[in-house]
Amino acid sequence: MSTTYTFSKEDLAEIEKIKAKYPDKKSPVMPVLWLAQDKFGHVNDDVQKLVAETLDLPPAHVFGVATFYTQYYKKEMGKFVIDVCTSFSCQACGAYDILHYIEDQLGIKAGETTADGKFSIQSVECLGACGYAPMLQITNGVYCNHLTKEKVDVILDKLKKDEMPAFERIPFPQHTTAKS
Amino acid sequence: MLQDWKNYQPLLIPNIPNLHRMDVYEKNGGYEQLKKVLTDSEYSPEKVTNIVKDANIRGRGGAGFSAGLKWSFMPKPDGGPRYIAANGDESEPGTFKDRQIFEYNPHLFIEGAIIAGYAMSITAVYVYIRGEYRDWINMMQKAVDDAYAKGYLGKNILGTDFSIDMYVHSGAGAYICGEESSLMESLEGKRGYPRVKPPFPAQKGLWGRPTTINNIETLANVPLVIKNGSAWYKAIGAETHPGPVLYGISGHINKPGIYEYPTGMLVSDLINEVCGGVRGGKKVKALIPGGSSTPPLRGDQLEGVRMDADSLRTAGSMMGTAGMLILDEDTDMVDFLWRVSLFYHHESCGQCTPCRDGTGFLEKTLIKIKNGEGEMRDLDLLLDLCTQMEGRTICALADAAAWPVRYTVTRFREDFEKRVKNTVYALA
Ligand SMILES: Cc1cc2nc3c(=O)[nH]c(=O)nc-3n(C[C@H](O)[C@H](O)[C@H](O)COP(=O)(O)O)c2cc1C
Ligand code: SF4
Ligand code: FES
Numbered sequence: 001m002s003t004t005y006t007f008s009k010e011d012l013a014e015i016e017k018i019k020a021k022y023p024d025k026k027s028p029v030m031p032v033l034w035l036a037q038d039k040f041g042h043v044n045d046d047v048q049k050l051v052a053e054t055l056d057l058p059p060a061h062v063f064g065v066a067t068f069y070t071q072y073y074k075k076e077m078g079k080f081v082i083d084v085c086t087s088f089s090c091q092a093c094g095a096y097d098i099l100h101y102i103e104d105q106l107g108i109k110a111g112e113t114t115a116d117g118k119f120s121i122q123s124v125e126c127l128g129a130c131g132y133a134p135m136l137q138i139t140n141g142v143y144c145n146h147l148t149k150e151k152v153d154v155i156l157d158k159l160k161k162d163e164m165p166a167f168e169r170i171p172f173p174q175h176t177t178a179k180s
Numbered sequence: 181m182l183q184d185w186k187n188y189q190p191l192l193i194p195n196i197p198n199l200h201r202m203d204v205y206e207k208n209g210g211y212e213q214l215k216k217v218l219t220d221s222e223y224s225p226e227k228v229t230n231i232v233k234d235a236n237i238r239g240r241g242g243a244g245f246s247a248g249l250k251w252s253f254m255p256k257p258d259g260g261p262r263y264i265a266a267n268g269d270e271s272e273p274g275t276f277k278d279r280q281i282f283e284y285n286p287h288l289f290i291e292g293a294i295i296a297g298y299a300m301s302i303t304a305v306y307v308y309i310r311g312e313y314r315d316w317i318n319m320m321q322k323a324v325d326d327a328y329a330k331g332y333l334g335k336n337i338l339g340t341d342f343s344i345d346m347y348v349h350s351g352a353g354a355y356i357c358g359e360e361s362s363l364m365e366s367l368e369g370k371r372g373y374p375r376v377k378p379p380f381p382a383q384k385g386l387w388g389r390p391t392t393i394n395n396i397e398t399l400a401n402v403p404l405v406i407k408n409g410s411a412w413y414k415a416i417g418a419e420t421h422p423g424p425v426l427y428g429i430s431g432h433i434n435k436p437g438i439y440e441y442p443t444g445m446l447v448s449d450l451i452n453e454v455c456g457g458v459r460g461g462k463k464v465k466a467l468i469p470g471g472s473s474t475p476p477l478r479g480d481q482l483e484g485v486r487m488d489a490d491s492l493r494t495a496g497s498m499m500g501t502a503g504m505l506i507l508d509e510d511t512d513m514v515d516f517l518w519r520v521s522l523f524y525h526h527e528s529c530g531q532c533t534p535c536r537d538g539t540g541f542l543e544k545t546l547i548k549i550k551n552g553e554g555e556m557r558d559l560d561l562l563l564d565l566c567t568q569m570e571g572r573t574i575c576a577l578a579d580a581a582a583w584p585v586r587y588t589v590t591r592f593r594e595d596f597e598k599r600v601k602n603t604v605y606a607l608a
Contacts, residue, residue, distance in 0.1 A: 021347045022369070023261065023387055029369035034311070034350055061370075068371035071311045071353035087273040088472060089430035089505050091519050125355065125523055126273035126472075127312050130430035130503065131437045141314055167315055172284060173437045175195045 005040055005050045015054060028055060029065050033072055042073040070124075071140055078113040078120035080159045083137045086123045089130035098134045098147050099123055105156055119159070132170060142167055185449065190440040191424045192400050193284045200319065202326040205287040211332055213406040214291050217298055218340045228299040232402060235410035238421055240277075241267050241358075241395030242471065242500050244489050247296075247402075253382040254390050257301040263391040264302050265367060265381075266293055266399060268309040268320075269351055269358035272471035273523060274503035277426035278396040280438050282309070282316040285400070286323035290346065292402035294332060297344045300392060304345040307396075308363050311352040321348045355527040359575045360393040362529070373529050374575035397426060418444030418488035425502050427487065432459045432508035443499075444488040451506060462508040466592065470500020472520050473580030475587035479509070496587070513592040514599050517585060518546040524581030535578035538569040542585055554600040562589050 007015065018031045032051050037043050043051070048066050052059040066072045073081075084090075084099040099121070103109055106119050113120040129135045132145035136155075142165055144155055155165055189195070198204045205211070217223045233248025254262070266289070270278045281289050293305045307324075309317050324346050327333045335343045349367055351357050357366045361375035364386050385391020401423055405413045414422045425443050427450060430436045434456035441454070447467060451457065458464055464479035469487065475497045477485070485495045492499050507516065525539040542565055548554045566582035573579075589596055 024368070027367065027369040027387075030352055030366065031350065034352065064371055065369065069311070069352035069354050071351075086519070087523060088468075088516060088519050089274055091516070092431045092505065092507055092511065125526060126271065126275075128270050128276040128279055128310065130274050130276050130505070131428060132276075133430060133436075137312060140312065143315070169283075170437075172190075172193055172195075172280065173435065174190055174193075174439060 003046070005036075005047050007036075007039075007050065007054060011035065011039065012054070019055075025055060026057060026061070029057065029062060030069070033062070033066055037072060041079075042076050044073075044075055076117075077139075079118050079139075081120045081122060081139045083122045083124040083127070083140075084110070085125070085127045085129070085133070085135055085137075087126035087130075089126070090133040090135060093133035095134040098136070098149075098152060101149050102136075102152060102156070105152070138164065144168070145170065185441050185445060186453075188441055191404055192288065192397070192426060193280055193438075193440055199285050200283065200287070200323065202287065202323075202330060205285075209407075210287050211291055211330075213403040214294055214298075214332060215338060217295050217406060218338050218342055225299045225301060228295060228406070231410050232296075232299070232405055235405040235413040236420075236422055237398060237401045237405060237413070238423075238489070239395055240397035240401075240425065240501070242272065242473075244421065244499055247394060247398050250382075250392060250394070251296065251300050253380070254300045254392060255382065261303045261387070261389050262301055263386045263389060264293060264297055264300070264305040264399075265360070265363055265386060265391055265393045266305055266307045266396055267358060267360065267363060267393055268307060268313075268396045269355075269363060270313070270396075271310055271355040271358050272473065272501050272503065273520070274430060274468060274471045274505045275428055275501040276430075276503065277428045277438055277501065279313055279316045280426060281396055281400050282313070282320045282323075286320055287327065288403060289396055289400040290323060290327050290332070292399040293346065294337070294344055295402050295406060296392070296394065296399055298342055302344060302392075304347065306367050306386070307346065307348045308357070308367060309348060309350060310357075311350045314350075317348060317350050324348055354529075355523075356529045356575075356577060359577065362575065363393065364391065371529075373531055374577075376574055417442030418486065418490070420490050421488040421499070425487070427454075428501070428503040429455050429506065430504070431506040432462065432511070433457070433506045434459055444486045444491070447482050447485045447487060447504075450487065450504070455506075458506065458508050460508070462510065464506055465509045465511050466507040466513065466516075468505040468507075468584075469497050469502070471503045472505075472523060473583055474498045474500040475583050476507075476513075476591060478591050481591075513588055513595040514546070514550050517588045518543070518550045520584050520588075521546050521581070524577065528577060528581070532573040532578065534569045535573045535581070538565055538578060539581050541565050542581065546585075549596060549599050552599060552601070554596075556597070556600050556602065558600060559589055559593070559596055562586075 052062040086095045110123040134147045135145045237247040238244040357372040362372040366372040381391040466476045521543040525543040528539045530536040566586040569578040569582040
């Protein structure tokens with residue numbers, strides 16, 4: 001059975017606002033793909049077609065854009081996508097151990113999704129948190145820094161209960177140590 | 181100056197709680213420089229450009245090009261739209277500085293971008309932020325909304341006839357979109373394929389119109405220069421590469437993080453004094469001074485080396501983004517280099533054969549060496565591949581992929597020799 005995807009009146013109003021930020025009709029593709037992914041959880045072929053129709057663009061163009069950028073999920077993913085950074089600073093700080101620990105805990109490998117559809121794991125490139133390594137990001141959202149196995153346990157427990165970890169504000173070191 | 185770094189008070193991210201809030205920013209002199217520039221008849225657009233040029237703010241996005249000089253390349257206004265693309269793609273491994281500005285001092289950047297806009301008669305600023313920074317995109321959007329509400333953005337700013345818009349655009353996971361022409365393609369709703377240059381962005385940029393691309397941190401320096409003058413700015417840090425800089429320090433270090441100090445800091449001071457030394461009291465094996473594409477330096481090459489373009493060039497590397505990775509004596513440089521090559525292979529857009537195939541071959545060869553199946557001649561093959569990639573492509577990603585390979589293999593050759601089979605070939 002195939003799902004039909006549609007934008008609501010509110011979505012269409014939001015899309016009009018997005019269109020107003022750009023001088024031509026091609027440019028809003030990326031923000032509208034983001035809006036669609038936030039709503040449907042992915043931008044599979046059908047969602048891409050919907051975006052193309054809504055923006056009056058050739059489907060091939062939207063497909064070209066969606067496939068170029070790694071953050072757009074071209075197929076359905078787990079409810080929580082765990083992106084573990086394994087780029088060089090994180091690698092140096094034990095990211096692969098963390099990645100393998102998460103793989104063991106969830107019983108899947110990077111690139112896979114659990115049978116219950118709850119978790120996917122990906123090994124990704126630098127997320128811009130190199131000084132707080134090792135780290136991961138959940139479903140293009142919150143960053144979890146300074147990972148240890150214990151911290152990973154806490155995060156996974158939360159996610160199993162559908163709770164999202166909170167945003168971690170990392171103090172600027174010169175502020176906390178500044179002399180008055 | 182330099183010897184006084186211990187008493188240095190951050191300027192880009194000053195120690196003021198809640199500075200990201202409009203009311204706090206205004207209370208601390210925020211938007212005063214914009215007011216000055218827009219309402220004091222002494223500050224013509226040309227004069228603002230000249231002050232920035234004279235201050236020699238060098239681009240903080242990696243190439244270190246003079247911001248004022250770049251602005252002066254913009255053609256005369258013809259009444260049509262003109263753009264700034266502010267580069268917050270921040271995807272070079274080792275780099276995590278611009279997000280601090282989004283989080284701690286977004287209005288400094290906004291004020292700087294509007295002043296730059298005034299200097300170049302810009303009609304709209306597009307702030308391109310990597311998609312992974314969702315939380316920081318929201319912070320930035322909030323700051324932009326607040327600036328509109330206060331009349332610092334939009335039509336007839338502060339009752340003058342200067343108008344400018346600012347839009348925040350989210351990337352979606354592509355390192356290449358940090359390259360300026362790829363960034364423009366991405367903003368235009370296309371795949372991020374870098375453009376062939378010329379034409380340069382000042383002639384034909386976003387939507388075919390004159391455009392200047394600057395890094396977020398570069399633009400955040402502008403209000404400081406307008407406030408205190410170019411002579412003041414030039415006296416901070418290194419003579420040929422002045423100003424404050426956000427050093428992003430990561431790896432095997434006791435206190436990693438972002439630190440703001442003048443340019444020209446001694447690497448040894450940053451490692452030992454600022455960051456409390458290498459973890460476990462170990463020795464530094466390698467320093468990558470400014471993001472993954474800058475050539476690694478050996479620990480024994482660091483004496484007297486300072487974090488500015490000239491000093492690092494003399495030492496055999498580059499300033500890049502000042503995202504410094506420190507690796508300790510136990511690091512296996514083969515593993516390190518393989519991971520770097522995987523990154524570039526993954527991120528090549530595939531338009532140019534030397535880059536598409538070259539990054540793939542580099543990674544494949546390094547996997548072979550990593551698995552103990554490499555041979556001595558593979559080391560020469562790696563260097564050969566680099567030669568075939570450097571300077572032969574549309575954008576600099578191929579060079580950025582080749583440099584770490586070239587300099588890791590030559591400077592840490594013993595690690596590689598240990599891993600390869602010692603096959604002896606008879607001479608024919
Ligand atoms: C492959 C590649 C990736 C780049 N990524 C970034 C980036 O993430 N952020 C950035 O500011 N500049 C990046 N640059 C440099 C930009 O092309 C451009 O030089 C810079 O944004 C100009 O701003 P600046 O002069 O203020 O530094 C990249 C360049 C290349 C070749
Ligand atoms: S050098 Fe590489 S990344 Fe740059 S345009 Fe060519 S293929 Fe694309
Ligand atoms: S290397 Fe992992 S966040 Fe930068």
